[in-house]
Amino acid sequence: MGYEGASFGQITKLTGISKGSLFHAFPGGKEQMAAEVLLGIDEWFVKNIYEPLETGAPNAALAHMWTQTDKYFRSGGRVCLVGAFALDATRDHFQGTIQTYFTRWMHALTGCLMRAGADATEATAFAEQAVLSIQGGLLLARAVNDQTVFTRTLKRLAASAETLLACQNPPR
Amino acid sequence: MGYEGASFGQITKLTGISKGSLFHAFPGGKEQMAAEVLLGIDEWFVKNIYEPLETGAPNAALAHMWTQTDKYFRSGGRVCLVGAFALDATRDHFQGTIQTYFTRWMHALTGCLMRAGADATEATAFAEQAVLSIQGGLLLARAVNDQTVFTRTLKRLAASAETLLACQNPPR
DNA sequence: GTCTATACAGTGATAGAC
DNA sequence: GTCTATCACTGTATAGAC
DSSP, X not given: OHHHHOOHHHHHHHHOOOHHHHHHHOTTHHHHHHXXXXXXXXXXXXXXXXXXXXXXXXXXXXXXXXXXXXXHTGGGTSOOHHHHHHHSGGGGGSHHHHHHHHHHHHHHHHHHHHHTTOOHHHHHHHHHHHHHHHHHHHHHHHHTTOXXXXXHHHHHHHHHHHHHHHHHSOOO | OHHHHOOHHHHHXXXXXXXXXXXXXXXXXXXXXXXXXXXXXXXXXXXXXXXXXXXXXXXXXHHHHHXXXXXXXXXXXXXXXXXXXXXXXXGGGSHHHHHHHHHHHHHHHHHHHHHTTOOHHHHHHHHHHHHHHHHHHHHHHHHTTOTHHHXXXXXXXXXXXXXXXXXXXXXX
């Protein structure tokens, strides 16, 4: 529903928890709730995406990223909250968190590709294109009500990574 | 600000038009205002993007699309309202309009590429990837506060189209 | 056509009963 | 900790003066 659309009325209706209880748990109100949701998202990505990319074996980490990304976004059945926040005025309330989410993902992916033998320029360009394609794929899948848009996007990206690494590590 | 964030208070503050006048012009309230904004967007895209792609000389129409897209989105300084609507519950109020915006763009682009000699499967895949990359590029540019993300995206797409058509129309 | 005045539901937030 | 009651305020919407 977005930040503005997620009113207390909606939250109480869908959770069964009254406003009083919500304010007891989150004295900072809606802003705190959203911040903690974003924190939870960040923790998931650090553990399941960024750290494997940063420390794991490059090819395995890359394969892991595609499957985990597909899993997290339910094969296109779910949208990225960070991306949705980025598109309206909500961005200004959570600028640092939103920016870090994307830059860290791109940076981790770039590093992984370079450890796999890719050139720095090409790795950076691919990481940017991959992260932006994931967001665009989720958006388009929801817009046209067809999850296969997202799964096709992920497949194209994986194939494109294969090509990139094959060219940079030519067989002899 | 998104649909929910764009309250009457904001609209009157930013336009200087009172609520009474707004309801005189738009008896249907905010929903009608949004619908007419979407209609205006659609008309712009029909005239400046879809029709040139559908009827113009393929290579010129393609080049025209990149420049017009860059112009409309102010080189990444502006976000796509249709895309923003697609990501939250607003989508359900304007489903048909949102879906048509994207499907018509993809269809027009696919047709143009095929008239330029591209294979149907590759043309369809490229059109999907292009439309989704434009949305993702706008989102990421705003998220990391760097318009160059969008201009780079557009450049990569144009280059990718060149490659696609060069492969399908091999020089002899 | 524009404005002011007003209605009334819904908003985020607080206090206090249990 | 949970709830209900209540707050001040903003939201959409309407009526009527100019």
